[in-house]
Amino acid sequence: MTPDTVLFDLDSTLCRSTQDDRKLHAEAFARAGVEPFCTPEEVRAAATTVTDADTDREFFRHVFERVGARADEGPIDADALAAATVELRDPTAVEWRPGARQALQRARQHAQVGLVTNGTRDTQRAKLDALGIADAFETIVYAADRTEPKPSPAPFETALAELDAPADGALYVGNDYRADVIGAKRAGLTACWIPDEHDLDPPADPTHVPDYRFASPTELTTVF
Incomplete structure (x- = not known):
């Protein structure tokens, strides 16, 4: 057809994206003051399951909440991680x-x-x-x-x-x-x-x- x-x-x-995914990932955790508990690959896998976000920040908050739950991390500051990720990502890159x-x-x-x-x-x-x-x-x-x-x-x-x-x-x-x-x-x-x-x-x-x-x-x- x-x-x-x-x-x-x-x-x-x-x-x-032309940004270094691993560098961005590490910098987001550092900026949020959260000890890294996942890999960029785990973040990408969780991202495919999020279907209920209206903003980029809300999307990444849901992503980190899901990754944290899978890693059995207990309470995490998913919103701080989401905010840092959005700040670091350059959509023009x-x-x-x-x-x-x-x-x-x-x-x-x-x-x-x-x-x-x-x-x-x-x-x-x-x-x-x-x-x-x-x-x-x-x-x-x-x-x-x-x-x-x-x-x-x-x-x-x-x-x-x-x-x-x-x-x-x-x-x-x-x-x-x-x-x-x-x-x-x-x-x-x-x-x-x-x-x-x-x-x-x-x-x-x-x-x-x-x-x-x-x-x-x-x-x-x-x-x-």
């Missing part, structure tokens, strides 16, 4: 994921294109401006500001409604199995999964299977 509509995820699909610029250009030549991201408008717009693609999409859904976040079908359905596009002619491209593949399939879209180096594998018996799985965004050009 050649899609008439292509919706993209942003973080780790189109772009990557991003670069293209290799092959992503070409994939987006190809999609724009053959389909109407939108963006569906779980981040807040201010944070994600800063990334789009840094990449020079704030005007590259015919619709943008910042789920943290407008709908329930992925993997809820709501942000996908919102984007399709704004494009007046049917789900069965649409493709969603993302790197996160839980948020992107499950969310897209729940909304009735074709799902293209392009995991990045830090992404978790799907469960051994996944509920939803991606229609495409690529090693690089470059391979998306084979769909058209």
